[in-house]
Amino acid sequence: FIHGVMNTDNMTLSGETIDYGPCAFIDEYDPNTVFSSIDRMGRYAFANQPQIAQWNLTRLAEALLPLIDPDLDKSIQLAEENLNLFLKLYEDKFLNMMRQKLGLFGAQKGDHKLVSDLLDWMHKNNADYTNTFRHLAEQKETTHEIYKSKIFVEWNKRWRARQEQNKMPVKAALNLMEKTNPAVIPRNHNVEMVLDSAHEGNLDPLHNLLRIIKNPYKGGPHLQNYQSPPSPSQRVYQTFCGT
Incomplete structure (x- = not known):
């Protein structure tokens, strides 16, 4: 946000x-x-x-x-x-949140680097923030080439090795990740589409979006249009106080 x-x-x-x-x-x-x-x-x-x-x-x-x-x-x-004290408290809270998003229990010395390396990879490869974490949470085979890159595969091995140090069942880690990584968010281009439809008197897209984001952690094939990142022409570059 x-x-x-x-x-x-x-x-x-x-x-x-x-x-x-x-x-x-x-x-x-x-x-x-x-x-x-x-x-x-x-x-x-x-x-x-x-x-x-x-x-x-x-x-x-x-x-x-x-x-x-x-x-x-x-x-x-x-x-x-x-x-x-604030920034240290914030950093601790942020790292704990990231541990949850990655299904990690307890604290390990290398956790901060594991998180920062993932974020660095996302930044350098223009990876979608929400979809990357959801991809990790669902642990499904993917056709997306971005997740087959050598650097990501190597990071994935480190992450799985860290998960093996959890003193909890694998299912507990998966449940934690599914609860902390939304399958869908109100993406900017979808919000713009909803606003345009509302201006034309059609509120159905609004009702559909509200219904879906009320259960953001529940995945499913019906969410595909809401999960897709914006195309270059759909990207919202600027917002205004009257938005």
């Missing part, structure tokens, strides 16, 4: 982020992905979102300084100590 503008008024005290306008979903994995027409410098690019969250929290801390401690210097020190 790529925020168009992930500023302070789009982040809740409960830690959730909100975006009602120029947001979109990532197709091909690129950490530098930006959609918003006003984000010309890439401030809210996918890879920058953790740092932006910390920046937003810092603005909140500034507003709370008078309430943290009567001594301003001590108040600043306490705020900084807590804010400095």
Whole structure:
């Protein structure tokens, strides 16, 4: 999920982020992905979102300084100590999420590199983020040449070797992956198609899309049109606050 503008008024005290306008979903994995027409410098690019969250929290801390401690210097020190914990906490949460997406239980020293190597491969090969993880979760034979490349095959061997270190049955890993890797997301070009149909008075595509994304982890052949990445002409390059 790529925020168009992930500023302070789009982040809740409960830690959730909100975006009602120029947001979109990532197709091909690129950490530098930006959609918003006003984000010309890439401030809210996918890879920058953790740092932006910390920046937003810092603005909140500034507003709370008078309430943290009567001594301003001590108040600043306490705020900084807590804010400095954020990125490490985020990285731990992110790695744990990725372990779940890869069906890995427990923590191993090489997990971070295993994840970063997969993301690097996705980026260099323009691989679809959602479909790649779903491909791993379903563990089916594929006709897609991208998953037959030497680098991916070698990575796959490392991943399976890591899975063998799980102290859980293989089925548990598969169940975990199916629960954490959606088969379908509201892809940008499908959302555009739904909007165009709605403007013409046809709400059937909207109802179909809503029905499908209510059960995003349930796969099936009927999802093929919703799983396909956009063609070059269908790609959404820019979004706007009125989107």
